[in-house]
């Protein structure tokens with residue numbers, strides 16, 4: 001079996017992965033202007049302030065766009081094809097790239113309401129994914 005693809009849960013992204021392990025989806029948020037974004041950055045992409053924190057997101061969003069993958073790009077994903085990779089627009093505004101679970105690829109539609117689900121891949125890493133709601 002191929003070694004799965006595991007993100008590094010350290011550095012700037014550490015709070016994101018710690019909260020995901022607890023079943024919460026979080027976003028970085030600027031203390032200066034209130035803007036929220038993903039993925040994590042060292043400063044606010046809107047006003048460039050470096051004082052940022054984290055806020056819990058609702059976990060709800062809609063499919064903004066998606067593709068159906070028929071040829072795995074990594075051996076660890078070979079048993080999952082076909083699978084969906086989507087851009088999910090969160091209720092809070094940021095768009096995130098994610099897998100879609102709980103729906104066959106031909107059931108996924110642009111605009112489909114989805115909710116975050118959490119897939120533990122190792123004791124240290126839980127991947128936020130999305131499923132129809």
Ligand code: ZN
Nearest residue numbers: 030033044047
């Ligand atoms: Zn800002």
